[in-house]
Amino acid sequence: MNERVEIILSGSGGQGMILAGIILADAAIREGKSVVQSQSYGPEARGGASRAEVIIGGEELDYPKISNPDILLAMSQQASDKFLHRVKKGGLVILDSSYVADFPRPDGVRLYSIPISDTARDGLGKEMMANMVALGALIQVSGVIGRDNVQKAVEERVPSGSLEKNILALELGRKLAKNSDIL
Amino acid sequence: MARVVPMARLMQGNEAVAEAAVSAGVMFYAGYPITPSTEIAEHMAKRLPPLGGIFIQMEDEISSIAAVIGASLGGMKAITATSGPGFSLMQENIGYAVMAEVPCVIVNVMRLGPSTGMPTAPGQGDVMQARWGTHGDHPVIALCPSSVTEAHDLTVKAVNLAEKFRTPVILLLDEVVAHLRERIVIPSRENMEIVERKKIPEENGSFLPYRPEAGGVPAIPDIGRGFRFNVTGLVHDQRGIPSNDPGVAADLISRLLGKVNNNAGEIYTSDGYMLEDAEIVVVAYGSVARSARRAVKEARAEGIPAGMWRPVSLWPFPAGEIRELSRRVRCIIVAEMNAGQLAGEVERHAGGCPVVSLGKVSGELISPLEIFRRIKEVFS
Numbered sequence: 063m064n065e066r067v068e069i070i071l072s073g074s075g076g077q078g079m080i081l082a083g084i085i086l087a088d089a090a091i092r093e094g095k096s097v098v099q100s101q102s103y104g105p106e107a108r109g110g111a112s113r114a115e116v117i118i119g120g121e122e123l124d125y126p127k128i129s130n131p132d133i134l135l136a137m138s139q140q141a142s143d144k145f146l147h148r149v150k151k152g153g154l155v156i157l158d159s160s161y162v163a164d165f166p167r168p169d170g171v172r173l174y175s176i177p178i179s180d181t182a183r184d185g186l187g188k189e190m191m192a193n194m195v196a197l198g199a200l201i202q203v204s205g206v207i208g209r210d211n212v213q214k215a216v217e218e219r220v221p222s223g224s225l226e227k228n229i230l231a232l233e234l235g236r237k238l239a240k241n242s243d244i245l
Numbered sequence: 246m247a248r249v250v251p252m253a254r255l256m257q258g259n260e261a262v263a264e265a266a267v268s269a270g271v272m273f274y275a276g277y278p279i280t281p282s283t284e285i286a287e288h289m290a291k292r293l294p295p296l297g298g299i300f301i302q303m304e305d306e307i308s309s310i311a312a313v314i315g316a317s318l319g320g321m322k323a324i325t326a327t328s329g330p331g332f333s334l335m336q337e338n339i340g341y342a343v344m345a346e347v348p349c350v351i352v353n354v355m356r357l358g359p360s361t362g363m364p365t366a367p368g369q370g371d372v373m374q375a376r377w378g379t380h381g382d383h384p385v386i387a388l389c390p391s392s393v394t395e396a397h398d399l400t401v402k403a404v405n406l407a408e409k410f411r412t413p414v415i416l417l418l419d420e421v422v423a424h425l426r427e428r429i430v431i432p433s434r435e436n437m438e439i440v441e442r443k444k445i446p447e448e449n450g451s452f453l454p455y456r457p458e459a460g461g462v463p464a465i466p467d468i469g470r471g472f473r474f475n476v477t478g479l480v481h482d483q484r485g486i487p488s489n490d491p492g493v494a495a496d497l498i499s500r501l502l503g504k505v506n507n508n509a510g511e512i513y514t515s516d517g518y519m520l521e522d523a524e525i526v527v528v529a530y531g532s533v534a535r536s537a538r539r540a541v542k543e544a545r546a547e548g549i550p551a552g553m554w555r556p557v558s559l560w561p562f563p564a565g566e567i568r569e570l571s572r573r574v575r576c577i578i579v580a581e582m583n584a585g586q587l588a589g590e591v592e593r594h595a596g597g598c599p600v601v602s603l604g605k606v607s608g609e610l611i612s613p614l615e616i617f618r619r620i621k622e623v624f625s
Contacts, residue, residue: 087426091255099426105364124535125613
């Protein structure tokens, strides 16, 4: 059985964290891995804290929530404040520097600070695409899921009208991460 | 013909309910969207019209259940889905469906209440409402899944039981299971057991719509097929005509209760984990059972003989299993996202065995650690 990886994708409502979690989970199924994805969000359509939790691999996926993630994506200051200190030793953190300014540098954690939302807005004209940029960065630096399966999941789950832009956003995220250094 | 190989898919609990309803032959949905059940309505709206089925977004939950009852009387398998406040509004008509013996399924996705409470947060506070929400003595069937696959399978079972016993069946999901996405392999329809309601071929001189057949269940014809009969929420005789006769009333209410109580053996469903030599047993259902399972594993790793028992049919409650367990274990812990609703039910069947209630009303799933700590406390 493959190794168990626990991932928290967190930000504000409207940033698409739950969709990013669904796509990651869908891609994991395509790789034949076991997966469970859950979500927490407020009653608001936009704003408020929102997160997706994805557990990939492992033998039995019973409890679906995550207390100490292996991988954290934080797209808001609030999300970073809440989860950064919970990341496991040897874990991986991606912060959206467009929104996260203050953060500690925990020992034994690979930490990237990348302008995800700025890149989506400037590079694609739509900040809405930030979740796909983030997903591209996440698969690039974590290697947790293959790019092809993520692309297939995106094809299945985003409206066909914006598919091209979403794929472009994934690629932009991968490049951005490739050219970034661990802090 | 090409053979269809069932494929593993990522699916959400709510979506699995909708898919299963369609597979079970449901062709009518009426509902009013409410978090966290809305995805069921969304999927039914997509799935039913292309199949020739009917989807109606109603003005509220009272009319939703009323429309479902009407469609079912007309011969369609019918379902609605709601959450807390909407479930409260449906209670009166659920009683009507019990009394008029109208098959239907009500999905209630439990969120933290009372009132509008926390719409997006999980709860399990509707367990007793499912049992006693509508007034008067009445039979209830309520099923509670813990996974996406089980949400699918129990939806099929709920539709089948409703048709078989001509009574409303409640599917109680909690927000965690409803919104959980996980791997599911949906069986092909040929591999599912689907129950169709009994039909009377034609009206003859001795036709009595409410005359019980085997198991106490009448074969009421579909409305609009040439049969003339009365449907009412009043106490009625076998013709369906209202009656104030105490004997008629006692016979009717006893028969309604008997339909479920006398056939409970085929409705009871439960699941056990590491029960064989368990001294401490955690009783949990819905998403909390997933936490309980993990907690039991962790307790076992520390040498504590813990186990888990999970009622899948909450109503009728498999009381015999609790009685049997209570004779051979030291303590029962009931973990649930409410202030101890099922704990009371467990306690009254547990004889002298101590029952500890581990309730949580914060709108969060109980964690394995919380259950593990309680197991440890009770053990030492």
